Amino acid sequence: MNQKMLGIIDATTYKPEIEELTFHRSLAAVPFASRYRLIDFVLSNMVNSDIESVAIFPKYQYRSLMDHLGSGKQWDLNRKKDGLFFFPSPHLHNEYDEFGSFRQFSDHIDFFLRSTQEYAVITNSYTVCNIDYKKVLAYHLENGCDITEVRKDGASLQMFIMSTKLLLNLIHNKEQTGFKTLADVVNENKNQLNICHYEFYGYAAVIDSISSYYKHSMDMLKPEIWHEIFLKSRPILTKAKDEPPTKYGKEAVVKNSLIANGCKIEGHVENSIIFRAVHIGKDTVVKNSVIMQKSQIGDGCLLDHVIADKDVKVEAETIVKGSVLLPQILRKRTIQGALMNS
Incomplete structure (x- = not known):
């Protein structure tokens, strides 16, 4: 048959x-x-x-x-x-x-x-x-x-x-x-x-x-x-990207997170998902968040319960906070500045 x-x-x-x-x-x-x-x-x-x-x-x-x-x-x-x-x-x-x-x-x-x-x-x-x-x-x-x-x-x-x-x-x-x-x-x-x-x-x-x-x-x-x-016998396939391994700075701290290739992590990342080619600046804390491809998070920032879409830029010293029930959304290609603190 x-x-x-x-x-x-x-x-x-x-x-x-x-x-x-x-x-x-x-x-x-x-x-x-x-x-x-x-x-x-x-x-x-x-x-x-x-x-x-x-x-x-x-x-x-x-x-x-x-x-x-x-x-x-x-x-x-x-x-x-x-x-x-x-x-x-x-x-x-x-x-x-x-x-x-x-x-x-x-x-x-x-x-x-x-x-x-x-x-x-x-x-x-x-x-x-x-x-x-x-x-x-x-x-x-x-x-x-x-x-x-x-x-x-x-x-x-x-x-x-x-x-x-x-x-x-x-x-x-x-x-x-x-x-x-x-x-x-x-x-x-x-x-x-x-x-x-x-x-x-x-x-x-x-x-x-x-x-x-x-x-x-x-x-x-x-x-x-x-x-x-993610089973070895039944892999989840995706579009291949030729990117270098992620680079971690001397002061970088990463806890319970997924970090994709091509990133530069200089700050503190905890309970978060970081996509390809993301930069997390010095003295920055990213917790309970999803940061998508090529987003740039400046120095001295705090992001908690945030979903940042692709190509988002967060300027230095910016604080963005959401919650479990209402995560803060940063739309694709937008700029979040210190004066826009949530």
């Missing part, structure tokens, strides 16, 4: 709860865990499950997403047959905002018609976990399911497996059935399909708000969670 799977990543979703990090990028391209993007976890799960054909359906601000993924080489998806495909929305109609929109898929129906894989995995673009879809497919086949939904603690992770034939039927018949999205089919099930639920017991984080982004970023500092996500 042909048990090959087709990967479908719905990257159309817009979440106002996290818009401060998505002004210049799609949700799928939001940086996470010091050197990754959210899409890396979703795409790596598919590749590690022997999925060789993956279609990404983006809608908003997807230039940075396409730049990050390129031809798919880092995921071994730059292939002559199958590989990585981008299908941007041809319209900005509201019908595309719902996860698993059949209208979105029908605009690119030729892709599905040409696909030879018997089964399809459909996921969102912003769930962080390490899951083997081959195990989900085995469960799907063993239980004679029409659609299998992956859940965590009873809540949907927006991951589904079904036959490609059934998916095509749902797309073709959307006007007759009235089903606009995959969720409509699963929740209403007027066709009396056999809907199964696969419970995932590993760590799973749905990143759809500032609070969830901050909480799950801090989770990455816990060794038991880190080792559950």
Whole structure:
């Protein structure tokens, strides 16, 4: 039996709860865990499950997403047959905002018609976990399911497996059935399909708000969670960067933090996630914070419960404080001065 799977990543979703990090990028391209993007976890799960054909359906601000993924080489998806495909929305109609929109898929129906894989995995673009879809497919086949939904603690992770034939039927018949999205089919099930639920017991984080982004970023500092996500046997792949090792000054202190390559650390970093090419100045304290790529933190600063987006500049002697429930956001390419203290 042909048990090959087709990967479908719905990257159309817009979440106002996290818009401060998505002004210049799609949700799928939001940086996470010091050197990754959210899409890396979703795409790596598919590749590690022997999925060789993956279609990404983006809608908003997807230039940075396409730049990050390129031809798919880092995921071994730059292939002559199958590989990585981008299908941007041809319209900005509201019908595309719902996860698993059949209208979105029908605009690119030729892709599905040409696909030879018997089964399809459909996921969102912003769930962080390490899951083997081959195990989900085995469960799907063993239980004679029409659609299998992956859940965590009873809540949907927006991951589904079904036959490609059934998916095509749902797309073709959307006007007759009235089903606009995959969720409509699963929740209403007027066709009396056999809907199964696969419970995932590993760590799973749905990143759809500032609070969830901050909480799950801090989770990455816990060794038991880190080792559950970043497995040697099922690596999380990302775009390679040729950067030197991080340089630590004589007075630098680092405690319980993730520090990416290319940084210069001269101050005190604690319980924080520092992305590539960040500079932390002398006598500066960064605690409980996320500092993204190429941000420059001056001398004598204090940052506590802060999320600093890419290319942020914090001038010397500046104090910026947030809280666990309301971290302070410094938007991309902004300058934070001592007179703007929070």
